[in-house]
Amino acid sequence: MSEKPKRAGVNLDRLDLAILKVLQRDNKTPQRTIAEMVNLSAPAVQRRIKRMEETGVIQANVAVIDPVMIDHSITLFVEVEMESERAEMFDAAKRSFAATPEVQQCYYVTGEADFILVIVVREMADYEALTRKLFFANNNVKRFRTFVSMERVKVGMTVPLE
Amino acid sequence: MSEKPKRAGVNLDRLDLAILKVLQRDNKTPQRTIAEMVNLSAPAVQRRIKRMEETGVIQANVAVIDPVMIDHSITLFVEVEMESERAEMFDAAKRSFAATPEVQQCYYVTGEADFILVIVVREMADYEALTRKLFFANNNVKRFRTFVSMERVKVGMTVPLE
DNA sequence: GCCGACCGTGCAAGTTTGTTTCGTTATCGA
DNA sequence: TCGATAACGAAACAAACTTGCACGGTCGGC
Numbered sequence: 001m002s003e004k005p006k007r008a009g010v011n012l013d014r015l016d017l018a019i020l021k022v023l024q025r026d027n028k029t030p031q032r033t034i035a036e037m038v039n040l041s042a043p044a045v046q047r048r049i050k051r052m053e054e055t056g057v058i059q060a061n062v063a064v065i066d067p068v069m070i071d072h073s074i075t076l077f078v079e080v081e082m083e084s085e086r087a088e089m090f091d092a093a094k095r096s097f098a099a100t101p102e103v104q105q106c107y108y109v110t111g112e113a114d115f116i117l118v119i120v121v122r123e124m125a126d127y128e129a130l131t132r133k134l135f136f137a138n139n140n141v142k143r144f145r146t147f148v149s150m151e152r153v154k155v156g157m158t159v160p161l162e
Numbered sequence: 163m164s165e166k167p168k169r170a171g172v173n174l175d176r177l178d179l180a181i182l183k184v185l186q187r188d189n190k191t192p193q194r195t196i197a198e199m200v201n202l203s204a205p206a207v208q209r210r211i212k213r214m215e216e217t218g219v220i221q222a223n224v225a226v227i228d229p230v231m232i233d234h235s236i237t238l239f240v241e242v243e244m245e246s247e248r249a250e251m252f253d254a255a256k257r258s259f260a261a262t263p264e265v266q267q268c269y270y271v272t273g274e275a276d277f278i279l280v281i282v283v284r285e286m287a288d289y290e291a292l293t294r295k296l297f298f299a300n301n302n303v304k305r306f307r308t309f310v311s312m313e314r315v316k317v318g319m320t321v322p323l324e
Numbered sequence: 325g326c327c328g329a330c331c332g333t334g335c336a337a338g339t340t341t342g343t344t345t346c347g348t349t350a351t352c353g354a
Numbered sequence: 355t356c357g358a359t360a361a362c363g364a365a366a367c368a369a370a371c372t373t374g375c376a377c378g379g380t381c382g383g384c
Contacts, residue, residue: 023225060226063185069219098316106315153268154260
């Protein structure tokens, strides 16, 4: 009676989760170090990491850069409300948003808005240009509300594990 | 008094930016490879990376995990409006939000809201518990609006470089 | 103009880390 | 019981990172 946790098509046991927990905090941690933390050998850890990268559990390995250190970077939130409910309109908008480099995050949501965007630009003029391209040029955008971030109190992309 | 210059006064030349551009896409890229790309030697690249890590330009090196692969994870947006304008109330809220693991991102913003939160939980019941703890238990929270993410169309944390 | 401190670089070891190989063990189903 | 599969650890191996050192520019004072 061994419990086999089923997770969205991929089986991850508690060792995998323990490894993920380390990697999503610091993916430069040596495999040997992880190995002793989870009571495995380095090759075992290496194989599990490789497998999780191949199956897409680990989507990417990235350096997190402080935008404040880069001259003039502004973070903005935008709630976008669409005119039509038709699926192809949403798909078009999604593709448009996803294809824009300044759009860091795009979520399709329920509630008073249809999309929420997180946008990072260097100057407000860049954002104004973006609004023309993304919103005013799109007839299906009924309304959009912008919030300007004054401070990144906390930023993370971690997932609750265990 | 080991206070670092938190201002955006760190001088990054074109080479640093080129290196960052690579690392924020894939920080596992060998230094030797980066070196060829930017026409430097591997040690030079290594020293620049180390310096940027020490000065805080590079905040962290992390593995990005697909939340969809981890059980049922729900992403939520919350606009929080505060009652009082007093600074200590904001600070208390900031500390409260930042200290909550489920709060992935917290931004202090201008506009009709004061804070915008990105929250990731496993179940809605978890979120309800959070609302009690973060919002209802705090008298200074005047109002909050929740958006439930149905789809992560795009997720990134990159900064516009060059 | 000259000199010296400073900074960043490349090269060449030296060290750490990641990867592969291989033999062993455990589990499951025929 | 037997054979297949999967996962493991130890050790050998390959690759990457790190350090020491000398060289060449730049800048400010003499």
